[in-house]
Amino acid sequence: xxxxxxxxxxxxxxxxxxxxxxxxxxxxxxxxxxxxxxxxxxxxxxxxxxxxxxxxxxxxxxxxxxxxxxxxxxxxxxxxxxxxxxxxxxxxxxxxxxxxxxxxxxxxxxxxxxxxxxxxxxxxxxxxxxxxxxxxxxxxxxxxxxxxxxxxxxxxxxxxxxxxxxxxxxxxxxxxxxxxxxxxxxxxxxxxxxxxxxxxxxxxxxxxxxxxxxxxxxxxxxxxxxxxxxxxxxxxxxxxxxxxxxxx
Amino acid sequence: xxxxxxxxxxxxxxxxxxxxxxxxxxxxxxxxxxxxxxxxxxxxxxxxxxxxxxxxxxxxxxxxxxxxxxxxxxxxxxxxxxxxxxxxxxxxxxxxxxxxxxxxxxxxxxxxxxxxxxxxxxxxxxxxxxxxxxxxxxxxxxxxxxxxxxxxxxxxxxxxxxxxxxxxxxxxxxxxxxxxxxxxxxxxxxxxxxxxxxxxxxxxxxxxxxxxxxxxxxxxxxxxxxxxxxxxxxxxxxxxxxxxxxxxxxxxxxxxxxxxxxxxxxxxx
Numbered sequence: 001x002x003x004x005x006x007x008x009x010x011x012x013x014x015x016x017x018x019x020x021x022x023x024x025x026x027x028x029x030x031x032x033x034x035x036x037x038x039x040x041x042x043x044x045x046x047x048x049x050x051x052x053x054x055x056x057x058x059x060x061x062x063x064x065x066x067x068x069x070x071x072x073x074x075x076x077x078x079x080x081x082x083x084x085x086x087x088x089x090x091x092x093x094x095x096x097x098x099x100x101x102x103x104x105x106x107x108x109x110x111x112x113x114x115x116x117x118x119x120x121x122x123x124x125x126x127x128x129x130x131x132x133x134x135x136x137x138x139x140x141x142x143x144x145x146x147x148x149x150x151x152x153x154x155x156x157x158x159x160x161x162x163x164x165x166x167x168x169x170x171x172x173x174x175x176x177x178x179x180x181x182x183x184x185x186x187x188x189x190x191x192x193x194x195x196x197x198x199x200x201x202x203x204x205x206x207x208x209x210x211x212x213x214x215x216x217x218x219x220x221x222x223x224x225x226x227x228x229x230x231x232x233x234x235x236x237x238x239x240x241x242x243x244x245x246x247x248x
Numbered sequence: 249x250x251x252x253x254x255x256x257x258x259x260x261x262x263x264x265x266x267x268x269x270x271x272x273x274x275x276x277x278x279x280x281x282x283x284x285x286x287x288x289x290x291x292x293x294x295x296x297x298x299x300x301x302x303x304x305x306x307x308x309x310x311x312x313x314x315x316x317x318x319x320x321x322x323x324x325x326x327x328x329x330x331x332x333x334x335x336x337x338x339x340x341x342x343x344x345x346x347x348x349x350x351x352x353x354x355x356x357x358x359x360x361x362x363x364x365x366x367x368x369x370x371x372x373x374x375x376x377x378x379x380x381x382x383x384x385x386x387x388x389x390x391x392x393x394x395x396x397x398x399x400x401x402x403x404x405x406x407x408x409x410x411x412x413x414x415x416x417x418x419x420x421x422x423x424x425x426x427x428x429x430x431x432x433x434x435x436x437x438x439x440x441x442x443x444x445x446x447x448x449x450x451x452x453x454x455x456x457x458x459x460x461x462x463x464x465x466x467x468x469x470x471x472x473x474x475x476x477x478x479x480x481x482x483x484x485x486x487x488x489x490x491x492x493x494x495x496x497x498x499x500x501x502x503x504x505x506x507x508x509x510x511x512x513x514x515x516x517x
Binding site: 055056057059076077078079080081083085087089090091092093095096100103104105106107108109110111112 | 250252253254256257259260261263264267268271272343344346347348349350351352353354503
């Protein structure tokens with residue numbers, strides 16, 4: 001365990017490149033327990049690469065990532081046990097039922113059948129999906145699938161929840177529901193969240209804002225701090241200033 | 249890694265593979281129809297033209313259908329291994345492979361678990377095939393069905409590991425047709441599944457050499473001997489070595505810093 005064990009996520013001097021093309025350059029960021037951090041960046045900013053590194057799908061060669069103090073590279077099992085992930089693309093098995101999908105995930109987390117049943121019912125109930133537990137995922141709409149994925153990511157009570165553009169392709173009520181639910185989780189359960197998005201309306205004033213552009217962190221802090229730094233009170237304008245093409 | 253965690257996870261991975269398999273009834277039917285067509289049509293047609301001399305493990309002259317049975321079990325496992333490979337490429341494209349790989353377990357364990365799940369399914373298919381073949385008078389001694397079990401595990405693991413290795417190299421689902429043309433067909437036809445080695449030697453020395461070094465031939469021979477309660481040491485060692493080799497390369501292929509996962513994305517600095 002490192003000194004950063006108090007932090008849910010700590011990233012230090014992280015760089016990554018695809019061949020000669022830099023995807024991330026000297027990224028430093030941290031998330032406290034109960035903090036909802038919004039990772040804001042246009043397409044191609046490096047958000048998905050950052051997520052792949054945090055989830056250990058890729059290995060970083062420069063820099064370090066700690067989840068609850070566990071080094072993702074050296075103590076990957078301990079680090080990943082503290083992590084819940086909702087990927088951009090649905091990763092549910094369409095032909096299996098909601099329950100079967102969740103039991104599968106629970107088994108990968110080492111939960112016994114009894115523990116799994118209890119947690120599945122609890123999370124599905126919180127998501128308002130309990131009545132649909134026996135339905136095949138294919139029969140659910142996009143919003144409901146997302147809810148199941150969030151329930152799945154929370155089954156093993158992680159300290160950090162990663163959400164990679166979870167509201168893409170959803171209608172307005174579904175989006176609103178998910179945004180509200182995730183913020184409530186931070187407030188009530190002390191869950192830390194890293195939410196990648198490029199949709200400004202998903203940000204709450206209480207959120208921590210991290211602006212990523214061309215693989216570099218352009219700003220990091222409370223919504224007010226970031227706006228003040230750009231001498232504006234509008235997040236959209238601040239975001240526009242921060243992500244203007246540096247070559248122009 | 250806690251043992252209890254590993255056992256629960258392994259059970260979960262196998263159960264998921266079974267659920268998927270039972271849901272995909274077409275896959276189950278196709279997996280059975282393929283070898284049965286070979287048995288009822290191909291083998292029946294060749295019965296009169298191909299004479300099989302008495303060769304171990306057989307103690308008497310046998311019909312061609314009896315000879316080909318072991319090869320067809322191998323065929324079931326070969327196709328199953330490739331089917332698993334196809335589903336891994338699909339899972340990777342669809343993203344569900346990510347859910348597996350971000351689990352708090354060592355990657356080699358997760359991949360081995362996936363492999364064992366696929367092998368388990370192929371063993372089920374093989375025994376259903378043998379049951380149908382039994383009614384067609386292809387009957388091994390009862391203990392042969394028992395001794396076949398461990399051989400099916402090893403052969404299934406070896407062919408599954410080959411599929412997994414290929415899946416780590418295949419970039420997209422569309423490239424899978426190449427696997428059919430360049431892996432499954434040559435492996436099957438250049439083996440002892442359809443003809444014994446001495447028969448192949450009569451027609452081509454080169455083909456004979458290729459067939460003897462083909463790991464699929466060795467897996468088929470392992471199964472053939474096991475069906476008659478006999479142990480073929482050479483085939484066992486060859487199949488085991490091939491399994492270890494394929495599995496090592498497959499785990500390397502899925503390594504987040506060294507393997508093909510990185511090369512596909514362009515490679516880190």
